Amino acid sequence: MYIIIIGAGRIGSTVAESLVGEANDITVIDRDAAKVDELQNRLDLRGVTGDATSPSVLTDAGAADADLLVAVTASDETNLVVSLLASRLFNIPTRIARVRKSELRNYPRLLAEEGFEITSSIWPEEALTNSILRLIDFPEALQVIDFADGKATLIAVRAVAGSPLVGRQIRELGVHLPDIPARIVSVFRRNRNLEISPATVIESGDEVIALAATRDIRRISSELRRSEEPARNIIIGGNLSLARQLCESLSSRKYSIKVIEADGTRAAAAMQDFPDSALILEGSITEEKTLEDAGIDTCDLFLAMESDDESNILSSLLAKKMGAKRVISLIDRKTYADLVQGTQIDITVSLNQATLGELLRHVRRGDV
Numbered sequence: 066m067y068i069i070i071i072g073a074g075r076i077g078s079t080v081a082e083s084l085v086g087e088a089n090d091i092t093v094i095d096r097d098a099a100k101v102d103e104l105q106n107r108l109d110l111r112g113v114t115g116d117a118t119s120p121s122v123l124t125d126a127g128a129a130d131a132d133l134l135v136a137v138t139a140s141d142e143t144n145l146v147v148s149l150l151a152s153r154l155f156n157i158p159t160r161i162a163r164v165r166k167s168e169l170r171n172y173p174r175l176l177a178e179e180g181f182e183i184t185s186s187i188w189p190e191e192a193l194t195n196s197i198l199r200l201i202d203f204p205e206a207l208q209v210i211d212f213a214d215g216k217a218t219l220i221a222v223r224a225v226a227g228s229p230l231v232g233r234q235i236r237e238l239g240v241h242l243p244d245i246p247a248r249i250v251s252v253f254r255r256n257r258n259l260e261i262s263p264a265t266v267i268e269s270g271d272e273v274i275a276l277a278a279t280r281d282i283r284r285i286s287s288e289l290r291r292s293e294e295p296a297r298n299i300i301i302g303g304n305l306s307l308a309r310q311l312c313e314s315l316s317s318r319k320y321s322i323k324v325i326e327a328d329g330t331r332a333a334a335a336m337q338d339f340p341d342s343a344l345i346l347e348g349s350i351t352e353e354k355t356l357e358d359a360g361i362d363t364c365d366l367f368l369a370m371e372s373d374d375e376s377n378i379l380s381s382l383l384a385k386k387m388g389a390k391r392v393i394s395l396i397d398r399k400t401y402a403d404l405v406q407g408t409q410i411d412i413t414v415s416l417n418q419a420t421l422g423e424l425l426r427h428v429r430r431g432d433v
Contacts, residue, residue: 066090068428069131069157071117071147072138073100076163079421080135084428085110092126095138118146120154128155135424136162137187141169145181152182161185161427163420167306185427192423193395193416194310197368200393200412201315204293204366205286207272207412210422211279212429218279219250225290226269236263238288247277247285256406296365296391297321302350302380303371304395305335308343311368316340323359325350350380353387362388369394374401378410385409 066089070077073095081104085091091110094117095101101112115122117138128134134151136144144162151157162183167190169176176183199209208221224231229241235249252259253272259265267273267289277285283292299315301308301324308324315322322343326332332347339345348355350369361367367389369377374396381394386409393412396402402413 066132067127067130068092068133068135069094069123069126069128069151071095071134071136071144073097073104073112074137074139075417076137076421076424077135078104079417080137080424080428081110082108083421083425092131094122094126118143118150120150123147123150123155128157131155131157133157133159133428134161135428136160137420137424138163141166145176145183148183149181159184161187161424163187163189163424165189187420187423187427189416189420190307190310193414193419194307194314196414196419196422197311197393198314200414201296201299201366203282203286204295204391205290208274209282210426212426215279217276218282219274219276220282220286221272221274222286222289224267224269224271224273228288228290230267230288231269233267234263235261235265235267238285241288242281242284245277245281245284247275247281249273249275294365298360298364299323299366299368300325300356300359300361300364300384300389301368301370303327303369303376305331307370309335309339312340312343316342325355325359351376351383353383356380356384356387364389365391367392371395374398378405381410382408385411 068084068089068091070081070093073093081091081093085108092113093101093104093110094113096116098114101114105112113126134157136147138144141164148160148162151160160183164186176186200206203209206220206222210219230238251274252261273289275285298321301311305326312322323346324343325346325348327349329347332345336345346359361384367384369381371377377394377396381392385392391411393414394410396413397415397417405413
């Protein structure tokens, strides 16, 4: 498949790195010549320096022969215009674009057939919301990714001593669950990716990544650790937009949700937009008094979702110390995410990684 990627930033370069080894021909377009050169030197792909909204640049990139265009620049305007050009001038069949401006979600026809002719829109905040919802649904998981329109699921689980497969070879998974087609695709041990085989022995503390039909995924995870009770008392710190999406998605279930917002004016205004089941509290998530008033000692799940990584790390560690059973922290800087590995923070999530996962899910749709 011939794929053109617009944007050589963090998302674009990671998408290219993920797809270049899968029998795809990749061309990356970016205005920054240094970024394009770095990708060309590191990966087996072609780079084009220029403005992707220029038809001549797209022509030079071979757009007339492309099967897929992925527009992931930092500019919504660029991504939208390039998608329209890809459709109208070059007839590229599949056009995927990252769109950050959430207001545009209210105008789906503008983005699709009557407007910019995007075949799949990727909304970063929605991607992050869906990622967190999957972690709420699977409390024993470190990561959950759906494939093939939800028919297959990739799950990462921390192996715990005493579980059926811990201390045994990978091949025994098929013996324990003979009626379930599943595969362990990767094992990380002490932050190192092992070269695995059917004879590899799973150890306690291993991060095991398995692929199976979505309907069977809980049975797979139960081989590696006991099932955990779903969270009922949830506290969300910061990011009212994300918190509202989570509350709306969870409103039909029996959850007690509290949202902490530092800005009093915004907290008061937000009460009108949130479901009645959510309680909005004013305060800073990095202050003990705020967390104590929110009932952190009886909290099943604390979500630190501020825009500032440092605040999320601090509040997560504080929440865990004060009694939160499980904490998930939004950390976009990879350096920070690596630093907190092995700390009291149970799971880190990233807006960029959630967006990347959603992009790859669309690109690989039907491959699983």
